[in-house]
Amino acid sequence: MTENHKKPRVMLLFGGRSGEHVISCATAAAVMEAIDRTRYEVIPVGITVSGDWVPALDDPQHYALKDGEGTYVNAADERVALLAGTNRLVGYSVTNPAELKDLGEIDVVFPLLHGPFGEDGTIQGLLETADLRYVGCGLTASATSMDKHLTKTIISQAGIAVGKWELITDRQWQTNRLAVLERIRALGKVVFVKPNRAGSSVGISRVADFADLEAAIEAAREHDLRVIVEAETSGRELECGVLEFPDGPRPSEIGEIAVCGADFYDFETKYQDPEAVKLSIPANISEDVKVRIQNAAIEVFEALGCEGLSRVDFFYDEETKQLTLNEINTMPGFTPFSMYPMMWKQKGLSYSELVSHLIELALSRRVGLR
Structure with missing residues (x-):
C-alpha cells in the first residue's frame, strides 16, 4: 500500500x-x-x-x-x-x-x-x-482460457474430456470453405457454432440443419474471425467455482442450470428472460459426482495456470457417467445473483466477503513473473 x-x-x-x-x-x-x-x-x-x-x-x-x-x-x-x-x-x-x-x-x-x-x-x-x-488470472491463463480452442487442446492433454470440436480460421474460411464444411459435417447432426474468443453466449448458434451452418458461422465471425464448432454434448449443465486461498485453490458448491423453453442457454435467456432458467444450488447430485466435479474443476484451474478465481462448467451424462468440460470463465458473471457468488454463498462466503477476499489476495501477490 x-x-x-x-x-x-x-x-x-x-x-x-x-x-x-x-x-x-x-x-x-x-x-x-x-x-x-x-x-x-x-x-x-x-x-x-x-x-x-x-x-x-x-x-x-x-x-x-x-x-x-x-x-x-x-x-x-x-x-x-x-x-x-x-x-x-x-x-x-x-x-x-x-x-x-x-x-x-x-x-x-x-x-x-x-x-x-x-x-x-x-x-x-x-x-x-x-x-x-x-484481481484474477494472469496474462497467459487469461488469454488461454478465453480461447476455446486452446483451452480444449490443453485440457484434453491433461486427461479431461472436452468433446469433439473443429476450429475455423479466417484463412480456412476464405480459401477452402467446402473443406471446412466437410470437417464440421463429421461432428454430427447437431453442432454449436461459437466465436472462439467471446463469452456471455454472444454470437452462439445451435445448428440442427446443415443448410443453416454457413449463416451461423458468419454470425459468429461478426464477433471473432476465429470460430469454433462443437459437437452437441448430452448431459446436465453443472458448474463449480474455484477460489484461490493462501494454501491453494478450493472448489465451491456445485450449481446446475436447466433451461426451459429455449434451445440452449443463450444471451437472451441469461440476461433478459430469467423465467426460462432454473438455477439449483446445490445441484441435486450424488456426493461421488460432486467430488468428481470439484476435483476436475481444480485440475482445470491448475492446468491453465489460473489465479484468484474461475468458474468451470461441465456436462455430466448420467447414463454414461461421462464428465465433459464445457468451458472456463476467468472473470465469471459476478453480480450477487450470478452463479459464481451464489455457489460461494452456499459455502458460507457472502458477496461482500468474496469481494474483499479477492482484493486482499491480489494485494498479497508479488508483481512481475510469478
Whole structure:
C-alpha cells in the first residue's frame, strides 16, 4: 500500500470494447455497492466501447441492469490513463491533453471486464507492465482460457474430456470453405457454432440443419474471425467455482442450470428472460459426482495456470457417467445473483466477503513473473 493514504486504493475497471460491455457495467455496479468502503478507497474507471478510459460515476444504480437493459460507459471531455511504467493514475482533458492532473497511485485493480480486450490477457498484460497488482488470472491463463480452442487442446492433454470440436480460421474460411464444411459435417447432426474468443453466449448458434451452418458461422465471425464448432454434448449443465486461498485453490458448491423453453442457454435467456432458467444450488447430485466435479474443476484451474478465481462448467451424462468440460470463465458473471457468488454463498462466503477476499489476495501477490 502506498504511504500517502491509509486505505488501499482499488481501481474498479469496467465496460470495455467487447460485446459484453453492458454486462461488465452491471458487474461493476454490484461490486461498487458491496465493496467495504471502511477498508478500501474506490476509484471507478470506465472503458468506452471505442477504448477510451474515463472517470466513471461511483453510482451502482447508474450501471445496473434494468429490465434486462444495460448502461454504457460514455465519454465526455475528461480522460484518465496510467502513467507509463508506474502505478500512478493521471487525468487530462481531450481539449488540452498536455496538462496532466495527478490522481494518485493505485494499489490494486479489480478488472471487471468480460470478453475480448479485458478478460483475454490484454488488460492483464498492461497491468503487468505497470507493476500493478490486480484481481484474477494472469496474462497467459487469461488469454488461454478465453480461447476455446486452446483451452480444449490443453485440457484434453491433461486427461479431461472436452468433446469433439473443429476450429475455423479466417484463412480456412476464405480459401477452402467446402473443406471446412466437410470437417464440421463429421461432428454430427447437431453442432454449436461459437466465436472462439467471446463469452456471455454472444454470437452462439445451435445448428440442427446443415443448410443453416454457413449463416451461423458468419454470425459468429461478426464477433471473432476465429470460430469454433462443437459437437452437441448430452448431459446436465453443472458448474463449480474455484477460489484461490493462501494454501491453494478450493472448489465451491456445485450449481446446475436447466433451461426451459429455449434451445440452449443463450444471451437472451441469461440476461433478459430469467423465467426460462432454473438455477439449483446445490445441484441435486450424488456426493461421488460432486467430488468428481470439484476435483476436475481444480485440475482445470491448475492446468491453465489460473489465479484468484474461475468458474468451470461441465456436462455430466448420467447414463454414461461421462464428465465433459464445457468451458472456463476467468472473470465469471459476478453480480450477487450470478452463479459464481451464489455457489460461494452456499459455502458460507457472502458477496461482500468474496469481494474483499479477492482484493486482499491480489494485494498479497508479488508483481512481475510469478
